Amino acid sequence: MFVNSYNVRTFAPNLKQGIFNPVRMRINTFKRVAFTILFLSVFSFGFANETKDGGDDEKFDPKEMILHHVKDAYGMQIATFNEGKDSEFHLTIPLPVITYTDKGLTVFSSSAFHHDYHGHEIVERNGQRFVNVHEKVYILDSGANQVTFDAEDHPTNAHRPKFDFSITRNVFMMWVSIAVLLLIFLSAARRYKKSENYVPSGIASFVEPLIVFVRDEIGKPMIGEHKYKRYMPYLLTIFFFIWINNIFGLIPILNGANLSGNIAFTFTLAAITFIITTLSGNKNYWKHIFWMPGVPVPMKIFLMPIEIIGMFVKPISLMIRLFANITAGHVIILALMSLIFVFKSYAIAPVSVAFSLFITVIEVIVTAIQAYIFTILSALYFGMATEEEH
Amino acid sequence: MDLITPELGLVFWTLVTFLILLFILRKFAWKPILGAVSDREEGIKDALASAEKARQEMENLTADNERILQEARAEREAMLKDARDVKNKMIADAKDEAQAQASKIIEQAQLAIESEKKAAMAELKSHVAGLSLDIAEKVVRDELSNKDKQLKLVEDMLGEATLN
Numbered sequence: 312m313f314v315n316s317y318n319v320r321t322f323a324p325n326l327k328q329g330i331f332n333p334v335r336m337r338i339n340t341f342k343r344v345a346f347t348i349l350f351l352s353v354f355s356f357g358f359a360n361e362t363k364d365g366g367d368d369e370k371f372d373p374k375e376m377i378l379h380h381v382k383d384a385y386g387m388q389i390a391t392f393n394e395g396k397d398s399e400f401h402l403t404i405p406l407p408v409i410t411y412t413d414k415g416l417t418v419f420s421s422s423a424f425h426h427d428y429h430g431h432e433i434v435e436r437n438g439q440r441f442v443n444v445h446e447k448v449y450i451l452d453s454g455a456n457q458v459t460f461d462a463e464d465h466p467t468n469a470h471r472p473k474f475d476f477s478i479t480r481n482v483f484m485m486w487v488s489i490a491v492l493l494l495i496f497l498s499a500a501r502r503y504k505k506s507e508n509y510v511p512s513g514i515a516s517f518v519e520p521l522i523v524f525v526r527d528e529i530g531k532p533m534i535g536e537h538k539y540k541r542y543m544p545y546l547l548t549i550f551f552f553i554w555i556n557n558i559f560g561l562i563p564i565l566n567g568a569n570l571s572g573n574i575a576f577t578f579t580l581a582a583i584t585f586i587i588t589t590l591s592g593n594k595n596y597w598k599h600i601f602w603m604p605g606v607p608v609p610m611k612i613f614l615m616p617i618e619i620i621g622m623f624v625k626p627i628s629l630m631i632r633l634f635a636n637i638t639a640g641h642v643i644i645l646a647l648m649s650l651i652f653v654f655k656s657y658a659i660a661p662v663s664v665a666f667s668l669f670i671t672v673i674e675v676i677v678t679a680i681q682a683y684i685f686t687i688l689s690a691l692y693f694g695m696a697t698e699e700e701h
Numbered sequence: 702m703d704l705i706t707p708e709l710g711l712v713f714w715t716l717v718t719f720l721i722l723l724f725i726l727r728k729f730a731w732k733p734i735l736g737a738v739s740d741r742e743e744g745i746k747d748a749l750a751s752a753e754k755a756r757q758e759m760e761n762l763t764a765d766n767e768r769i770l771q772e773a774r775a776e777r778e779a780m781l782k783d784a785r786d787v788k789n790k791m792i793a794d795a796k797d798e799a800q801a802q803a804s805k806i807i808e809q810a811q812l813a814i815e816s817e818k819k820a821a822m823a824e825l826k827s828h829v830a831g832l833s834l835d836i837a838e839k840v841v842r843d844e845l846s847n848k849d850k851q852l853k854l855v856e857d858m859l860g861e862a863t864l865n
Contacts, residue, residue: 447703482710482718489718492722509737509741522731543735545723548731573708573711575707634705
């Protein structure tokens with residue numbers, strides 16, 4: 312029985328996604344196309360760079376641009392005016408860089424780097440020399456005055472600080488997102504307190520269907536009528552936390568603060584799901600991992616390592632799924648936009664805009680789907696951990 | 702490779718932020734909202750159940766009324782039937798009694814007539830006997846005087862005394 316249910320459950324997400332199949336297929340097709348374009352363009356431009364060595368102006372590198380947008384950064388850059396001219400002006404929210412090394416805690420504003428992320432600007436603080444190399448803070452080795460790079464563009468004479476707890480743009484956007492979440496849900500909760508007979512009004516009538524959806528479509532069926540209540544706060548929190556950050560990642564003016572497409576973020580949430588699953592695992596759960604009932608002994612021995620691997624694979628799949636889906640969405644949109652600069656033609660702009668609009672609309676759906684999938688799978692794992700013998 | 706290496710700093714901030722968010726929302730949002738929703742659902746369920754119960758009761762009441770009415774009707778019917786029966790019986794009884802009484806009276810009358818008749822016959826007999834004796838006496842006396850006359854007398858007498 313467990314084997315069957317396990318299989319069903321493992322494939323359940325696919326079934327659940329079944330309704331979105333046409334959309335997903337299209338997404339996949341577009342991902343493939345976009346990646347092909349991306350790789351082709353990167354390759355050809357690498358080639359072009361080689362041939363045109365020592366060219367006058369800086370070549371547009373879509374790969375660097377996309378990675379720069381998808382990855383974390385120390386400052387919250389909103390816009391750049393008059394780029395490349397003397398009057399270049401960056402509209403940026405400076406954020407604190409916080410490092411901890413043997414020399415203690417060092418805190419300084421990211422504006423000290425002056426928007427440089429190529430390791431040129433050296434910031435001296437607390438007896439250490441900091442440089443920003445591709446949005447990663449490095450400390451120059453003693454005696455070095457300038458960063459030198461190896462063939463793969465890694466600094467050779469600088470090292471990462473022991474701990475880097477900087478309030479990066481992802482952390483900043485995360486705080487903005489929780490401020491929004493708190494604003495929405497605390498005011499919704501207040502509505503209930505005020506209203507008689509618990510009739511929802513205002514914002515409460517907007518969030519209630521969503522909350523009831525998480526309860527009735529995720530919590531109850533996946534965990535079971537009797538035990539779901541314990542897990543509801545967690546499920547609701549991750550659902551809305553992931554969803555709102557997915558949405559924030561799509562807002563262009565926020566410069567693609569790609570929090571939910573950052574592996575550190577998905578890793579943390581997946582790790583929490585894993586910890587909760589492991590802690591709430593009952594006797595039945597562990598028995599199914601270490602000594603599968605209902606199968607012959609050689610099979611039990613054979614299944615044990617598979618089940619143990621499965622224990623870890625489940626949260627890892629959660630981590631990668633969210634990260635890859637959101638990052639891929641950003642990459643596609645940015646790649647489509649890069650086409651304008653790659654071809655250096657306004658004529659391509661309508662095509663780029665049309666395609667990226669199309670992908671953005673799909674991404675809006677994906678924001679909700681991915682939050683839903685992460686939540687429903689977490690609930691599924693909790694349900695498996697707490698399932699009673701039958 | 703950078704892209705798929707979790708940064709410790711962001712992991713730390715995510716963890717801290719998420720736990721704070723979870724704690725605050727759990728205490729100040731999820732609990733009151735879920736509580737309100739489930740309370741409301743309970744309320745609706747209760748209201749529906751009580752409405753259903755009221756309806757059931759109403760139905761029972763109607764059924765009871767119907768039954769009582771039915772019973773009353775049946776009772777009235779039975780009572781009427783009883784009354785009719787009693788009436789018929791009384792009439793029949795009265796008839797029978799009257800019949801019996803009449804027969805009895807008739808019988809008595811007959812008996813009386815019979816006895817009167819008997820008495821009358823007895824009187825008549827004794828009268829006839831007396832008359833016969835008288836006749837015999839006269840006859841005998843006449844005979845003793847005149848034989849022819851005696852005979853004639855007897856004959857006359859006999860002619861006179863035709864029995865009715």
